[in-house]
Amino acid sequence: MVVLEKIKKENNQSVGEYVYDTIKKNIINLNIKPGDRISEKEIADMLELSRTPVREAFIKLSKEGVVYVLPQRGTYISKIDLDQVEEARFIRGSLEKAVMGLAVKKGISKEYAKAIESSLKLQKKYIDNKEYEAFLEEDEAFHKLIFAATNKCRSWEVIEQVNTQYKRVRLLSFELYHSLETVYEQHVAIYEAIVTKDLKKAEEIVGEHVVKILADQLELQKKYPGYFKENEEKIQ
Numbered sequence: 001m002v003v004l005e006k007i008k009k010e011n012n013q014s015v016g017e018y019v020y021d022t023i024k025k026n027i028i029n030l031n032i033k034p035g036d037r038i039s040e041k042e043i044a045d046m047l048e049l050s051r052t053p054v055r056e057a058f059i060k061l062s063k064e065g066v067v068y069v070l071p072q073r074g075t076y077i078s079k080i081d082l083d084q085v086e087e088a089r090f091i092r093g094s095l096e097k098a099v100m101g102l103a104v105k106k107g108i109s110k111e112y113a114k115a116i117e118s119s120l121k122l123q124k125k126y127i128d129n130k131e132y133e134a135f136l137e138e139d140e141a142f143h144k145l146i147f148a149a150t151n152k153c154r155s156w157e158v159i160e161q162v163n164t165q166y167k168r169v170r171l172l173s174f175e176l177y178h179s180l181e182t183v184y185e186q187h188v189a190i191y192e193a194i195v196t197k198d199l200k201k202a203e204e205i206v207g208e209h210v211v212k213i214l215a216d217q218l219e220l221q222k223k224y225p226g227y228f229k230e231n232e233e234k235i236q
Contacts, residue, residue, distance in 0.1 A: 001039075002032050004046050019047060020057040027066055027077055028167045029133045034079040034227040038067070066164050079229040080168055082217060088166035092159050095152075096143065096206050100190070102150040104199045112149035116191055119145060123187060127180045135180050136171050142187055146194075168227075173216040176223055 004026050009018045023043065026032045040058065044051045058075055061067045065084065069075050108116075119142045126135040140163075147156040174180055186205055193202035221228050 001042055002026075002036055004043060005029070005031050006047070015049065016053045016056055019043075019049065019053040020060055022047065023054075023057050023061065024066065024164065027061075028164060028171065029136075030168060030171060032077055034077055034168075036077045037074050038077065039074065064161065064164065080165055080227050081229045082169075084162070084165045085169050085217070088159075088162040091162055092166065093207065095155050095159060096146075097203055099147055099150050099152050099155065100194070100202045100206050101199060102152070103146055103194045104197050104202050106150065107197070108146075108149040108194060112145060113195070116142065116145050116149075120184075120187060120191065123180075123184050127184055130180075132171060132174045132180070135183075136167065136174065139170075139183065139187070140167075146190075169217065169220065172220050172224060172227070176216070176220060 004022060007018075007022050007025055013021070023032075023038075032038060038058075040051045040054045044054045047054070058067060058069075062069065062075075065081070066078055067075050068078055119138055122138050123135060123142065126132075126138060144156050147153060174183075186208065189205045190202060193199075193205060
């Protein structure tokens with residue numbers, strides 16, 4: 001039986017959104033592992049809610065390819081599909097380069113600059129404490145801030161729709177290679193490129209930032225073979 005790590009419910013969050021976010025966070029942080037079986041009843045009992053919002057969350061996650069249903073057997077967490085990881089990386093890389101160009105050319109407000117600086121301070125704190133999950137969340141918040149600063153929030157929503165597989169691989173990479181410092185340094189360089197309006201540098205760093213995950217995949221598959229979808233599964 002899986003044990004959920006509960007998250008704080010926001011005031012403006014519906015019950016359905018809360019259940020969906022809770023399950024998805026547990027999948028991304030690998031508290032619920034690829035291949036694990038999950039039960040509507042068990043999760044509803046843990047969250048002290050009815051089964052209806054849990055069922056709705058399962059349906060939504062199934063459409064995203066995060067879970068799948070085997071008739072007469074139950075609902076399972078999808079294994080990591082590297083084809084989907086690569087597609088997410090492609091989408092994310094393309095959008096981030098475009099948004100970075102806007103941030104450099106048009107600049108960002110003082111309010112967003114301050115928020116980004118605060119995010120960088122939090123990232124450094126999480127690195128010092130080796131808090132991988134917290135760092136991953138703040139990493140996402142950092143990038144989301146740049147999208148918001150350029151008025152491209154809906155573009156970020158597109159990324160979030162395909163981001164789960166990508167984020168699971170990133171967390172594994174952080175834990176295996178302890179590469180938080182490198183990612184943090186890239187974030188600092190991205191912010192400096194925006195401030196100094198250095199478009200070439202910004203695009204180079206973003207390219208390195210999203211491509212690095214490709215180099216880690218082979219080693220991650222060797223380290224965590226049960227987490228990844230096998231090639232023969234993709235063919236069937």
